[in-house]
Amino acid sequence: MIAIYPGSFDPITLGHLDIIERGSQLFSQIIVAVLRNPNKTPLFSVQQRLEQIRQSTTHLDNVEVDAFEGLTVEYATRSKAKVLLRGLRAISDFEVELQMAHTNKTLSTEIETVFLATSNEYSFLSSSVVKEIARFGGSINHLVPPHVALDTYKCFTHNQTVSNPIRTDTTEVNPLNSSPSNREM
Numbered sequence: 458m459i460a461i462y463p464g465s466f467d468p469i470t471l472g473h474l475d476i477i478e479r480g481s482q483l484f485s486q487i488i489v490a491v492l493r494n495p496n497k498t499p500l501f502s503v504q505q506r507l508e509q510i511r512q513s514t515t516h517l518d519n520v521e522v523d524a525f526e527g528l529t530v531e532y533a534t535r536s537k538a539k540v541l542l543r544g545l546r547a548i549s550d551f552e553v554e555l556q557m558a559h560t561n562k563t564l565s566t567e568i569e570t571v572f573l574a575t576s577n578e579y580s581f582l583s584s585s586v587v588k589e590i591a592r593f594g595g596s597i598n599h600l601v602p603p604h605v606a607l608d609t610y611k612c613f614t615h616n617q618t619v620s621n622p623i624r625t626d627t628t629e630v631n632p633l634n635s636s637p638s639n640r641e642m
């Protein structure tokens with residue numbers, strides 16, 4: 458059974474990746490689908506987000522990455538998917554997600570929404586939290602895959618340097634140690 462995992466992924470976090478990895482054990486195929494949303498001003502372009510997700514999921518054979526616009530259920534029907542996979546972190550997610558699941562059910566009775574509860578360690582984690590920390594110069598190395606951390610630092614370092622990373626393990630990406638070419642905008 459094919460499942461779509463739709464979202465903004467601006468950028469993909471370890472919380473998203475956890476849902477993708479666990480979902481890939483449950484379904485024959487997962488399509489991570491980046492929504493092209495003209496009403497939002499994202500930090501990363503759709504193309505950048507697709508590439509970030511592709512690089513993060515190379516170890517998962519049954520995961521595909523794609524972009525779409527319009528109604529998620531229509532995209533799912535075109536993709537022959539029967540499931541919309543979503544993650545739940547808190548009660549606040551639940552209200553929004555339940556409303557969305559009910560709405561989607563009115564649009565297509567064929568497609569079920571399946572929720573996976575977040576793993577404990579990622580219950581606070583969102584793309585917004587990642588961007589907020591990076592904007593103020595904190596380390597996000599423990600929140601996103603290394604290449605995503607580097608991309609995010611690059612977005613903010615043209616105005617300020619990431620001067621005080623919370624974690625400075627040398628094994629992790631530290632923007633101050635990256636080569637000059639990596640730090641170009």
Ligand code: ADP
Nearest residue numbers: 463464465466472473543544545575579582583
């Ligand atoms: P959207 O704009 O559709 O909310 P997101 O990229 O923020 O897109 O999230 C996509 C999905 O991943 C949503 O179902 C969201 O609840 C879920 N999600 C986001 N962060 C986490 C996390 N840390 N743990 C579990 N699920 C998460």
